[in-house]
Amino acid sequence: MPSRFLIVEDDRLLGPAFAALVGRGPKREARLARTLGEARGALCERPFTGLVLDVQLPDGSGLDLLAQLRARGDRTPALVVTGLYDRAIANRAHELGAGCVSKPSVRANLELFVEESTVLAAEGGARLDAAVAILARRHELTPREAEVAHLVALGLPRGGLAAALGISENTLKHHVRAVLAKCGAPRLEALVRLVIAELLAAEQGPSA
């Protein structure tokens, strides 16, 4: 089952850009709605894995839409993306169990949001991949370092890492040291615990 995201954004440039970013990758779909009306229509059709909501839309506020969903007991993960970030919006988003970020530089935030929602909705391997991706983003791992973490989480013993990555033992040592320092893990194997922690944390979903 693919993860499906609803992007509610009326900006003619940002809307399609967000949809392209969020829908990129295998088993991911993004539906773009430019008004609350369109969003409500889309929400009636099928459930979504996650919602990306603008605040100021032609026919109202994305926060009001989210409040209606929450009142119905709908706990779909949501990220509020606003160009007018202030305390009122941030507080309301928090109360509704949504993240709140400030436009336009939200690329990394959207990617993290997609990963977190995927842990919640996907199955098996995809959930592990997403949990490792969250860990990597959280600790600013380079792509290579993230690969090291992923292989360890998959259960590959330390001895097989260099061969699996196609690098020398010395280069591997350098990557391993960096991963441990960034993640605050005493040993490579302790990464498994951190992945478990990310998995369980993301499974909790929206927190309000």
Next chain:
Amino acid sequence: MTEEHLPILLVGSPRWLEATASAVERVARVEVASGAGEIGPARACGATRFSGVVIHASVPGDDPIAAVRALRARGVASPLLLVLARDAPALANEAHLLGASCIYPPRTEAGVVRFARRAALDAAARARRLERALASVTGRLQLTKRESEVVRLTLRGVPRARFAEALGVSENTVKTLVRRVLAKSSEDHADVVARAVLEELLETARAPGA
């Protein structure tokens, strides 16, 4: 794992701590620190040492994001709440990436209390889910009660050197227990058993409401 009793950590100036701690104490056990630097590796030990962490804008250096970074770098993976004083769009995106939510006045105390209550419930739900996975692995590998305690400590991130103390047994007994767990899982490292638990978590669907 008795995470139901994990404390919530409040970080901020002594004045803020004094004003806030008593309200939070009504819903959760509270630990306080006046800066992230106070949270040494020993205190942060284990990714789930705290049910949640609240950082107030009054942390030393006036840089709550730096405090969040410092905690994450020490392996603290708990949910995080930032209580800010000034509107900070620039901080919001970075906070989100670090897994922290931001709240602002007024009514920050109510927000902190709600967060603490929620964090305690979520920690308990995570603990139950982990406990089920551990029980399943214990059954599959036919671990004894003591042996499964070793796995539980590993999952908690307790360093091997503290196993004897935590289990109330001698160093030799710990050695024997670890050896038996490894023999039963036909693996060569205790954390590999943590991986078995991870697999269990990935295979089992979340129980409704958990």
